[in-house]
Amino acid sequence: MAPSRPRRLAFLLLLVLALVNAPVLMSLATQASVAARGTEVTAEVVGGRLLGGEADPEYWLYYRFDEEVDEEREAFGTEVDRATYARARETREVAARVVPGDAVAHEVEGAQPQRLGLWTTLGIDAVVLLAVALWWLRRRAAAGGAADPLPHSGP
Numbered sequence: 001m002a003p004s005r006p007r008r009l010a011f012l013l014l015l016v017l018a019l020v021n022a023p024v025l026m027s028l029a030t031q032a033s034v035a036a037r038g039t040e041v042t043a044e045v046v047g048g049r050l051l052g053g054e055a056d057p058e059y060w061l062y063y064r065f066d067e068e069v070d071e072e073r074e075a076f077g078t079e080v081d082r083a084t085y086a087r088a089r090e091t092r093e094v095a096a097r098v099v100p101g102d103a104v105a106h107e108v109e110g111a112q113p114q115r116l117g118l119w120t121t122l123g124i125d126a127v128v129l130l131a132v133a134l135w136w137l138r139r140r141a142a143a144g145g146a147a148d149p150l151p152h153s154g155p
Contacts, residue, residue, distance in 0.1 A: 009135075013128055020124045023117060034107050038097035041069055043076075043108070045088045059085035061108070063094050070103035084110025 047062040061084070062077045064070065080088070088094040099105040 013132065017125065017128060020121055024121045027117075030105050031107070033099050033102075033105050034097055037099050038105075038107070039100055041065060041096055041098050042093050043096050045092045045094055046075055048085060048089050050085075057082075058112075061085060061088050061094055063088075063096075063108070065096070065098065065103050065106075069098055069100075072103075074103065076106070078108050079112040079114070080108060080110040081112060084108075 043063040043065050045061055045063050049060040049062070051058040051060060059080050059082055060077055061080050062075055064073050064075045067073060080094075084094065095109040097107050097109075
C-alpha cells in the first residue's frame with residue numbers, strides 16, 4: 001500500500017530540513033572538535049589578497065601547515081581581520097588551532113566568521129516552518145467546517 005499524501009509530504013519536508021541543516025551541523029561539530037581537541041600550530045602563509053573596495057575591504061590569507069600536521073601540505077584560505085593580515089604578510093606565518101590528524105578541522109587566529117550559510121539555512125527553515133503552519137491551519141479550518149450539523153431535536 002502506498003503512503004498517504006500527507007505522509008509523503010512530511011517525509012519530503014523532513015528530508016529537505018535534514019539536507020539543508022547538515023552543513024551547519026557539520027560546521028558546529030568541527031568547531032566543537034577544534035575547541036576540545038585542537039592544538040596550537042603555526043602555518044606558513046603562501047599568499048594574501050585584498051578584495052572589495054576601500055569602504056569594505058576583505059583581507060584573505062592563503063596558508064599551509066607543516067608536513068607533521070598535513071602530509072599533503074594542502075593550501076587553505078580564509079578571511080581574516082586587518083591586524084592578522086598585516087602581521088601575517090610581514091612574518092609569513094599565522095597562528096592556528098588544528099585537530100591532530102585532521103588538518104581540514106582547523107581555525108585560524110583572527111579569522112572572520114562567514115555567516116551567509118547560516119542565514120540561508122535559517123531562512124529556509126523559517127519558510128518550511130511557515131509552510132507547515134499554513135498547512136496545519138488550513139487543515140484545521142477545513143476539518144472544523146466539514147462537521148455535520150447536529151440534528152434538530154425540538155418539538
